[in-house]
Amino acid sequence: MKPNAHKHTHRRQELSALTGRLRGQSRKITGPRAAILEILRNHPHPLTNKEILAALTRGECDLATIYRSMHLLEKMGMVKRFDFGDGTARFELVGEGEDGHHHHLVCTKCSVVVEIEECFPGEIERRIAAANGFKAVTHKLEFFGLCPGCQ
Numbered sequence: 001m002k003p004n005a006h007k008h009t010h011r012r013q014e015l016s017a018l019t020g021r022l023r024g025q026s027r028k029i030t031g032p033r034a035a036i037l038e039i040l041r042n043h044p045h046p047l048t049n050k051e052i053l054a055a056l057t058r059g060e061c062d063l064a065t066i067y068r069s070m071h072l073l074e075k076m077g078m079v080k081r082f083d084f085g086d087g088t089a090r091f092e093l094v095g096e097g098e099d100g101h102h103h104h105l106v107c108t109k110c111s112v113v114v115e116i117e118e119c120f121p122g123e124i125e126r127r128i129a130a131a132n133g134f135k136a137v138t139h140k141l142e143f144f145g146l147c148p149g150c151q
């Protein structure tokens with residue numbers, strides 16, 4: 001595998017730029033939404049709704065509000081949903097003008113998450129598309145293993 005055009009960089013975004021994007025789409029910057037964006041901005045790996053709730057100051061919002069906010073932010077392309085195969089949605093902030101496509105390496109013992117910058121060469125998708133008569137083939141993929149501390 002070699003890196004492709006979907007290079008994933010973790011540059012921290014300014015909260016003002018994020019709330020500006022919300023405003024640009026004429027959405028109200030509710031306290032909870034700004035608080036959720038601030039938590040995601042300070043966290044380099046995908047978070048579950050429950051982890052977001054735990055990181056919020058007590059009483060700022062409830063799980064139902066987070067659930068609705070994540071749904072909205074996902075629809076706006078500001079967060080990306082990841083699936084680690086355990087039935088729990090995880091969310092990560094997407095940089096402006098990026099599609100957020102990248103992968104993770106997850107420890108099956110302690111659940112530590114490593115951001116993976118590599119992706120398959122586009123040639124593989126083109127070949128799979130051509131062989132099956134498909135168009136616009138894409139992929140979702142996460143890696144699992146034992147981290148150095150758990151070996």
Ligand SMILES: [Zn+2]
Pocket residue numbers: 107108109110111112146147148149150
């Ligand atoms: Zn581990």
Ligand SMILES: [Zn+2]
Pocket residue numbers: 044045046092102103104115
């Ligand atoms: Zn990630």
Ligand SMILES: [Zn+2]
Pocket residue numbers: 101102103118119120139141
């Ligand atoms: Zn990929």
